[in-house]
Structure formats: C-alpha cells, structure tokens
Amino acid sequence: xxxxxxxxxxxxxxxxxxxxxxxxxxxxxxxxxxxxxxxxxxxxxxxxxxxxxxxxxxxxxxxxxxxxxxxxxxxxxxxxxxxxxxxxxxxxxxxxxxxxxxxxxxxxxxxxxxxxxxxxxxxxxxxxxxxxxxxxxxxxxxxxxxxxxxxxxxxxxxxxxxxxxxxxxxxxxxxxxxxxxxxxxxxxxxxxxxxxxxxxxxxxxxxxxxxxxxxxxxxxxx
Ligand SMILES: [Zn+2]
Ligand SMILES: [Zn+2]
Ligand SMILES: [Zn+2]
Numbered sequence: 001x002x003x004x005x006x007x008x009x010x011x012x013x014x015x016x017x018x019x020x021x022x023x024x025x026x027x028x029x030x031x032x033x034x035x036x037x038x039x040x041x042x043x044x045x046x047x048x049x050x051x052x053x054x055x056x057x058x059x060x061x062x063x064x065x066x067x068x069x070x071x072x073x074x075x076x077x078x079x080x081x082x083x084x085x086x087x088x089x090x091x092x093x094x095x096x097x098x099x100x101x102x103x104x105x106x107x108x109x110x111x112x113x114x115x116x117x118x119x120x121x122x123x124x125x126x127x128x129x130x131x132x133x134x135x136x137x138x139x140x141x142x143x144x145x146x147x148x149x150x151x152x153x154x155x156x157x158x159x160x161x162x163x164x165x166x167x168x169x170x171x172x173x174x175x176x177x178x179x180x181x182x183x184x185x186x187x188x189x190x191x192x193x194x195x196x197x198x199x200x201x202x203x204x205x206x207x208x209x210x211x212x213x214x215x216x217x218x219x220x221x222x
Pocket of ligand 1: 003004005021022023024025026038039040041
C-alpha cells in the first residue's frame with residue numbers, strides 16, 4: 001500500500017500544530033496537534049493504482065452509491081467500465097470525496113470557480129460542507145496550507161477538465177426507509193434516488209428537499 005507521506009504545516013490560529021499527508025490528501029494530526037502515524041483518509045487503497053485519464057477519451061462518468069445511509073463510498077464507472085481508484089487527470093488527483101463534493105455542488109447549482117494554491121500552485125476542490133458554502137480561505141488538499149482568494153467561492157477540479165452541468169431534478173417524492181441509493185451521471189447532470197428522478201424525499205415521515213437531505217448527509221465528507 002502507498003504509505004503516508006506526512007509533513008508539518010505550521011500552527012493553526014489556536015497555536016495547535018498541523019500535519020498533512022501528501023500521499024492521501026488528508027489531515028495527519030489529532031485535535032491536540034500530535035502527529036499521527038497514518039493520516040485520516042478512509043480510502044487509502046484507492047490510491048494504490050491510480051487511474052490516469054485523458055479527459056478527451058472519457059464520454060461517460062457515472063457514480064453509484066449503493067446505500068449512503070450505511071457508507072458514503074461510490075462505485076465509479078468510466079466509459080461504462082468499473083474503475084474504483086483515485087483518478088489522475090493531468091496534475092490533479094481526485095478521490096471519492098472529490099466526487100461527492102462535485103455531486104453536492106452541482107445539486108446546489110454552484111458555479112465552480114477555479115482557484116490555485118499560493119504555496120504549491122495546485123488547483124482546488126471543495127468537498128463536504130465546503131462544496132455548498134462559499135469561502136475565501138481554502139485549505140489546499142495537496143499541501144495542507146490555507147490560501148486566500150479575494151471573493152468567496154467554491155471549486156472542483158473536475159470542472160477544469162469536463163463540462164459538468166448542474167443537476168436538474170423533477171418534481172416528486174421518494175420514500176426512504178433503510179436504503180438510499182444514488183446514481184449520478186456526472187457529464188449528463190442526472191441524479192436518481194432509489195431509481196427515481198425526484199427533488200424530495202420522505203424520511204422518517206418527514207418530507208424534505210433532496211438537496212437539503214444530502215447536504216446534511218455529506219457535510220463531513222471532506
Ligand atoms: Zn496518508
Ligand atoms: Zn497547496
Ligand atoms: Zn475551498
């Protein structure tokens with residue numbers, strides 16, 4: 001397995017040391033500032049055999065989450081072929097969280113604005129709560145440093161290489177019991193919830209917009 005490559009990133013605003021893993025783009029210190037042996041990335045195995053892709057050769061990127069109530073882990077299909085690895089596109093490495101971030105941004109109709117880290121020069125992707133909350137201080141996933149932009153925005157590296165439409169949902173409700181399966185077609189902008197294109201779900205007897213429901217469910221996936 002690809003081992004963590006951990007480096008020190010200075011102190012946060014409370015004076016707590018921060019460490020970052022360059023291999024898996026994730027934090028590598030605890031809340032007290034102690035360096036961890038391994039970073040907190042949940043999907044280290046997908047970095048073992050990264051799939052290098054040329055955007056011009058990709059006609060279809062589909063993602064299926066079998067049951068996000070149990071596990072927020074997608075199956076990725078490139079040109080209809082299952083490829084469950086991190087994706088390498090030019091200088092970008094994109095993993096499961098970045099795919100989830102893209103889905104949440106596009107569900108919220110976010111215009112994705114490219115920005116680049118002022119330390120390492122790499123492009124930026126926003127995941128979890130940051131995928132739908134514009135912010136001017138970005139945490140670079142590649143080097144672990146924060147950088148600022150003039151106007152609060154949201155980015156995702158997929159949008160640098162592909163034309164990613166907003167997700168459009170149709171009026172309708174699907175009832176959620178213990179399974180919530182999502183099928184997202186990134187290049188078409190379609191999202192099926194338990195097989196249906198709907199904008200609302202009924203969960204625990206309550207009707208709620210799918211967008212609101214998924215924003216909450218994915219908020220910590222960054
Ligand atoms: Zn790591
Ligand atoms: Zn950086
Ligand atoms: Zn950001």
